[in-house]
Structures are given as structure tokens and as C-alpha cells.
Amino acid sequence: MVVLVSSGGSVLDEALKVDACRQNIALVVCDRECAAEGVARRHGIAVEVLPCRTGREFSDAxxxxxxxKPEVDLFLSSYSRLLSGKFLQQYRGRIVNFHPAVLPACPGLDGFGDTLKAGCKFIGATVHFVDEGMDTGKPILQAARPYDPELTDAENRQRVFLQMCRMFVQVVAWFAEGRVNPQGSVSGARYELSEFSPNLDHWVRLP
Incomplete structure (x- = not known):
């Protein structure tokens, strides 16, 4: 598995503390020099930087x-621009994106901020397949919890961050086990009342 990232890599840092992620992630690719490079190297993961200014340039690169090169089973994207072209065609169904909002509401660059601006009563996150649109691919895993007006925006954002960390670990495990189909369904998953749908497997929960 390969991680695509152009940020500080805070979700990646938490996820790589879990054995299931370290065992399955072989490479981190960035489109610029960023803190995620150091995160990957600290955990013993190889890094490649492909300097690019646009999503199309990065996709082509x-x-x-x-x-x-050896076949990639899955690309895990925290990349902030659209992927496209021959790269998307070649790896369709093997690229997933992590978005800090409950899609299809609030797509785009600031999913969490747009959720707050809209006055939504729930905050959350989505993992979805990447297609040609802006956060329009089939969802695989979603999380939602009530927005707490007694907390600061930063505290509510931290709750979404923790959701995304847990979702990252779970998605790696599900794909490694071959349990995700192209429509986004997960074989053997549970759908009981939970913050996450499908429910997370307990053994990959973060502390």
C-alpha cells in the first residue's frame, strides 16, 4: 500500500503506531517537502518526493x-487536490480518500469548516473511493457524532481527527484482508448502532 500526502501527516503518524499499518504500508509519496516525510521515516517507511504544482502534474508523475514497478494494492490519499488522467484510470478502485465531513455534505478543501458554517448538528468523516469528481466516489466507511457547542472548534476538530485516525487503521486492515468490494461494501461487517458505519473491528481501535 502507498500513502499520498502533502501535509503534516498527523493522521499518518497515529496510524503508523499500529502494527497493521506498518506491515502493509510500503511507501509514502509527497508532492512537496512536508512534515509527512519525517513522520514516515520515523516509522521506518520509505519516502518519495515528486515535486508538482497541480493535481494533474502529480497524477502524471x-x-x-x-x-x-511492482503492482500497488491500494493508494491511501490525504492529498488535497484532484487526481486524474492515466493514473486514475490505471488504479480506479484502488485509490481511497479521507475527508473530514460526512459526505455528500460539505465536499472540497475545508470539509470540517464548511460543516460548522452550515450549522450542522453532526460532525464526522468519510473514507471513499476516488473518482473524477470532487469527493463524489462511493463511500466505504463513515463516522458521525453530535457537534458539541460547549466545546471549542479546535476541540470538535480533534474529535474528527481521532475518527480519521481510527478509520485509516480500519481501512488498511479491511483491504489487507480483501474485504472491500468495488461498490464500497465490506464483507462480514457489522451495522449496529455506532459512531462508525460499518462498525469498526475492535482489534484495530486506537487507544
Whole structure:
């Protein structure tokens, strides 16, 4: 599995503390020099930087970089621009994105901020397949919890951050076990009342 990231890598840092992630993630690719490089190296994960200014440039660079290399089972994207072109065509169904809002509400660059601006009563996150649209691919895993007006925006954001950490670990485990189908359904998953749908497997929960 390969992680695509262009940020501080805070979710990645928490996820790589879990064995299931360290065992399955082989490479982190960035489109610029960023803190995620240091995060990956601290956990013993290889890093490649492909300097690019746009999503299309990065997509083309990714396609060229992986051409002729061993097959990638899954790309886990925390990349903030749209992926497109031959890269998306080649790896369709093997690229997932992590978004800090309960899609289809509040797509785009500031999902959490737009959730607050809209006055939503729930905050949350979504993991979905990547397609040509802006956060329009089939959802795989979603989380939602009530927005707490007694907390600061930063405290509510931290709750979404923790959701995304747990979701990252769970999605890695599900794909490693071959349990996710192209429509986003997870074989053997439970759908009991929970913050997460499908429910998380307990053994991959973070502290």
C-alpha cells in the first residue's frame, strides 16, 4: 500500500503506531517537502518526493513513477487536490480518500469548516473511493457524532481527527484482508448502532 500526502501527516503518524499499518504500508509519496516525510521515516517507511504544482502534474508523475514497478494494492490519499488522467484510470478502485465531513455534505478543501458554517448538528468523516469528481466516489466507511457547542472548534476538530485516525487503521486492515468490494461494501461487517458505519473491528481501535 502507498500513502499520498502533502501535509503534516498527523493522521499518518497515529496510524503508523499500529502494527497493521506498518506491515502493509510500503511507501509514502509527497508532492512537496512536508512534515509527512519525517513522520514516515520515523516509522521506518520509505519516502518519495515528486515535486508538482497541480493535481494533474502529480497524477502524471505518479503514473510515470509506478509504471513498470511492482503492482500497488491500494493508494491511501490525504492529498488535497484532484487526481486524474492515466493514473486514475490505471488504479480506479484502488485509490481511497479521507475527508473530514460526512459526505455528500460539505465536499472540497475545508470539509470540517464548511460543516460548522452550515450549522450542522453532526460532525464526522468519510473514507471513499476516488473518482473524477470532487469527493463524489462511493463511500466505504463513515463516522458521525453530535457537534458539541460547549466545546471549542479546535476541540470538535480533534474529535474528527481521532475518527480519521481510527478509520485509516480500519481501512488498511479491511483491504489487507480483501474485504472491500468495488461498490464500497465490506464483507462480514457489522451495522449496529455506532459512531462508525460499518462498525469498526475492535482489534484495530486506537487507544
Amino acid at each position: 505518479l503514473y510515470d513513477y509506478f509504471l513498470g
